[in-house]
Amino acid sequence: MEQLPEDWDRGIVIVAHPDDIEYGAAAAVARWTRQGKDIRYVLVSSGEAGIAGLPPAESGPLRELEERTGAKVVGVTEVEFLGYPDGRIEESIALRRDLAAAIRRHRPEMVVLFNFGDGWARGYANSADHRAVGRAALDAVSDAGNEWIHPEIADLPIWSPRWAAVYGVPDGSHAVDVTDTIEPAVESLMAHTRYLEALSPEPVAAQARAVIDMTTGPKEGFPAPHAVSFELFYFAG
Template sequence: MSELETLNWQDWDSVLVVVAHPDDAEYGLSAAVKEWTDAGIEVSYLLLTHGEAGIQGLDSAETGPLRAAEQQTACDIVGVNNLTILDHPDSMLVYNLELRKEVAREIRIRKPNAVVLSNFEVEAYGGLNQADHRVAGLAGIDGTRDAANPWAQRELLDEGLQPWITSLIIITGHDEPTHTMDLNPESVAAGVASLEAHKRYLEALPHHPKPVEFIPEVLRTENGFAKTFRVFGV
């Protein structure tokens, strides 16, 4: 692996995280989010589903609100003030123009310097990636471009939402990162707590490693802690 560049984020005003499910932002990314919010950056989350298919043995009508509440707690821990959850079906997320428009709408509302997406490669996280993750990533890229294009998603102009050009698309959880950012121990601890906030979800996964054990290990470097990303200019 070539030497990673340092992610220069200190001049940002706003970040939008676009993911498929509750808990998707809590596997290391939320520690970086804590760094950003502590520095005064407005970080918003856009979830495309409520994750209602995520707890086996629990009815989806109960699971969706439960997971949304756990996500809100996780957001509170790392200083995320804006949480938007769309109503697309968990595990059956479909890529289409409407989904792109919903992403573009949130971008025009939040006006982020960077849009952060989860890894959406077919092979990811040590196996074959989940379908919703793949759809969310592609919709995130194309929605970011739609948000900047005055000729795309024209209905958003009727809503009074003007085009917004985002500077960077950032991929978290990628096997071939290009950039890194240092993390302090307090941010790592907040990242652990944000994943622990998904209590009922984790209880349904008895073989899931304990957040307090594996999150610091994922972020640990020779000199402390850091989060890596694959970064693209838009």
């Protein structure tokens, strides 16, 4: 497993829901912002269908607030929500267009995506929203650099990122050492207090610690006690 390239200055993380970033990438984001990189978040939905017993009209604003709070912990201040319906996101030309527009607006060299495969591991199905967003976003990385595909966003200058890196994958090709950023990652996930309280009676701090310990454990072939792994895709840039 190789070191993920870090010779870049601006990145965006594109995911479907609040908490998706904190469930795997926040430790890497904290590392990058400490290096002085400009990291921004783009969330396709507000996660309004994600808290049992809480109506979407109440859940959506709450989850947006929790996401912004968690983002600040790891040094991210720019968080954008696209307003797609939680649980009903489709891999569509419209979604590709909106994500390509976001890429053109933010002009990242690195685009970070959540696992969009059919499963997390053998026998465990992935979310339909995760699959739709990740696949559309990977296409949008190419679309953002093509002046002809989405004429509706021609007012935005074309932009071609150099890489897309997918976290939460069973077997990554690259990794980053996050040994020094475990604590902010835990705190960032803990910001999703109401969401975690609905998932389990276990204390929020204990849930967050267990998740971060699981997602940032040692990776085979990579010399760090704590690491986040990625599948890396190369683009012309």
